[in-house]
Amino acid sequence: MTDQNPTNSPVTSNSRNLPASGKVAPKSNTVEASFVFVDSLKQPIAGLSVRLLLSTATIEPTWQQGTPTHAGPLPGLPNPASSADPASAASASGASAAAITPASSAETPSTTQRNSLDATTDATGYATTIRNAVRGQSIDVLVKKRDGQYEKKVTVTPKSDFNAYTVASPEYHFSATTKLTPKDEMEVDLHIPIVKEGEIMTIERLFKEFIPFLTAAEKVTEDGMVIKDYPTRKKVVDPDAKPDKKGHKKTKRMIEHHYRAVKTGKPSTYALNVLPSRISYPSPAEFSDDQFRSVAKSLDCEVAVIRAIALTESKNEPFEINGLPKILFERNHFWGFTAPLPDKHGKTPPHPYAQYSDICSPTSGGYKGGLAEWVRLLRAAQLDFDSALKSASFGGFQILGEYYVQLGYSSPAAFVDDFMAGADKQMVILQNFFKTVKKSALPYLKTKNWEKITGYYNGFDWPEHNPDYPHNMADNYAASVAAGKNN
Incomplete structure (x- = not known):
């Protein structure tokens, strides 16, 4: 398949014409589309709020969500639900269907509309499955940011009977030491330039676009700590000084230093360095x-x-x-x-x-x-x-x-x-x-x-x-x- 990918978010499709294991196959114009979210290490991102949105308004059935009717949305991850019953799919998969009203029949078209479906990823990174997506109709995949707004990450176009899309966070493209979780990475706008596979870097682009990330810092929600000195001053007898005429011993001032860690009340910052990550794809990369x-x-x-x-x-x-x-x-x-x-x-x-x-x-x-x-x-x-x-x-x-x-x-x-x-x-x-x-x-x-x-x-x-x-x-x-x- 050919996916439109305006944000250069890595997305893979495991689209296959698989048998439905005894299930009734979808009609020729409707297909299944499952969505899984992972980080750059292919680890699931749990608890991510996502929205699936039809790219253009059209006449088609209201989307029905459920679990996939084949082996699972992503090889190596467990099937999100043991049941393929659409009625129990939302609770079994961990997906939520906010403001979604299933149509009485997948084959009953509605008026012109932009289908929309909200879901939350479960522990496997699985969001949901659209059971009656229309073949060839593009779907925008959006992620809810921390400010409450949704941002488009990728556009996919289901073509096969069963489509399983794995969406990797573009913000997590580079190795980072920000201590952000994969979920945080997907939700926070780091605005890091993306290098496509096969792209050859130029020195001017490296200088203009990537220098800020050599010393950039991204704040994380973690209380900062500083070591602070709490000195105490007191007078003590000076054993080396001679007594005065009245026999009184002289004193001197001493300062005792007491250090302890104090919360600053501000988030700590951690350096984000992009250099260790793949930043260019020279060809060939080795001498022959x-x-x-x-x-x-x-x-x-x-x-x-x-x-x-x-x-x-x-x-x-x-x-x-x-x-x-x-x-x-x-x-x-x-x-x-x-x-x-x-x-x-x-x-x-x-x-x-x-x-x-x-x-x-x-x-x-x-x-x-x-x-x-x-x-x-x-x-x-x-x-x-x-x-x-x-x-x-x-x-x-x-x-x-x-x-x-x-x-x-x-x-x-x-x-x-x-x-x-x-x-x-x-x-x-x-x-x-x-x-x-x-x-x-x-x-x-x-x-x-x-x-x-x-x-x-x-x-x-x-x-x-x-x-x-x-x-x-x-x-x-x-x-x-x-x-x-x-x-």
Whole structure:
């Protein structure tokens, strides 16, 4: 089937032409439609108030709700009710039918109307089953928000005799540390951008739409606690002081600190971070044997030499688990790109970003590794977008953004977008990198002079900053050859 999905809410349909197990099959123009609500981990969302609403006004029978007449609305979940009797369906399924008056017959059409049905999900996430939905008539699925209003999550169009829809919360698309329950997630508007499966992220979209969620906080209904000091002051005899002329001992003031947790009366807030979740779908996401062979042939060297570079730079993994390319942010490069020029008197003004020493410093360092490098990069991008992109190395071969012009790109963003697109483009960039920027390294690729390759690829100061690099590259070459990965 083809579902209309305006909110990009994940929805699956288990529509099947199943036998009715002795039940009377629906007429050709009426079908069953069952609805189950789950979170992103496929766990049921219980206690959710939902509304099913016919998309357009039409002449059709008033909806009758009940339990499904086949094995159940969702594989792996128990049947919401043991009985398929429509008369007992509402109480057996846990669904409520507010302001619903069943028609005397499913085949008796009413006047032009928009059918509507309210229900509450049970412990299995099951809401209800429309026993007499009209085939091909679209149904809007809405969820009641905390303000009492209903918001549309998805539109479905029943086509088969038996339709079972599993609706997953779009607000729960990303991993969150908000401590919200799945029900809360469906009811609260988090306004998180949605990434469709197969969609490739661009650096500008990541910067414009996702930065707020790197440090965003969502309030939860939980009393906040703070540690508060209740000091007491008192006079005590000073044993070290000499008595006065009358023999009285001197005293001194002492403060005793008493700490206890106090409720603030305000909700606590918890950080919501979207980076660990799938945020892009590069294609392809891994380097292939054919890619290695093609680049090695173009550079006139052994395949295992190119593999050694990939293994040394990124363990042969061009992308993080969330689909963004691996990166390393170099704060000293960002310092250099954003440093102010001397004035007409030859004096250099203070660096405008010196206070952000973890992302802007005259010395290298501050690395956090993994996805935390993306946090550093995007923080720097808020200060200077182009300079930040030029200051990071990208992908499976960790090539710096500052080379974008030499590699034929019109902007740092266009350069980074190719790294985000797929492993094949990363291979092309590596090939062009050696042919244009690092041509002097080509003879040493062929002779496997690891120290020379290291010097041209990572700088000839490697003995001070990364003395193990040539040795690691040689080991990775040997491992590739031993594994039969040299042809």
